[in-house]
Amino acid sequence: MTKQQEYISFIITELEKGNVERKVVLSKFVKKWQTSDRTFDRAWKKANEEYSVRQKSIQKQKEELYTKSELERQNEAILKREKILEMTSQISELLFQKIKDDPENIKSQDVLAFNSLNERISKMQGFEAPKKTETEFKGGKVIIEGKKYAGKNLKNDSGN
Known part of the structure; x- marks a missing residue:
């Protein structure tokens, strides 16, 4: 590693620690290497450019991860909705068959459950007209x- 790369690496480390003020990093830099301000300024400029590129890359990766996780969350919500709709439809079909197959022993709670399930299915499918x-x-x-x-x-x- 060359001296210039060492300088840049040191400055980037300081930037990552949260020391973003030039004077704070300069004082540590000069204390460690006893160089001129001009040497520091060259390294400071290159380190800031490199640090900025790294931060942009990190931000881009964060955005990609967020987008991916958000898409997965939405797909799970859609799948859950579809699963709920499927189960509700199956229960409704079972109640319909029960009512149809044994009309003499129809219970009011079965009819209420059937109507309630069909109402829920209608709402989930968007069949109801807006108020x-x-x-x-x-x-x-x-x-x-x-x-x-x-x-x-x-x-x-x-x-x-």
């Missing part, structure tokens, strides 16, 4: 009636 909200204009104010906005007066685009 309508009524919109009314009065004196420049927009009044929206519905659960989410009940009792709130919202301003329109003109600032009224």
Whole structure:
């Protein structure tokens, strides 16, 4: 390792420790090697460039790992949703067969469970139409009636 590489390595080590101020690193550098400021400045510049490249590489790797883990998490959520939907559908089919095969012994709880499961499947598949909200204009104010906005007066685009 050449002296210049030694200098750069020392400065990078200091930067990694969190000593990012030139004067702090310079004092340690001069204490260790008794060199001129110009020698330090050359090494400081190269070390900062190398350190910056390393940090960008580390950041890129972190982003790639985050993206990969986020995609895996979303895929797991989709698989879980599909598994829940599949199991719910199977239970619904079993209840339907039970009701169909033995119409004399139909229990109200079986019918309620069947209806509840079908309602859940409809919600999961998005078969339910969104709830309508009524919109009314009065004196420049927009009044929206519905659960989410009940009792709130919202301003329109003109600032009224």
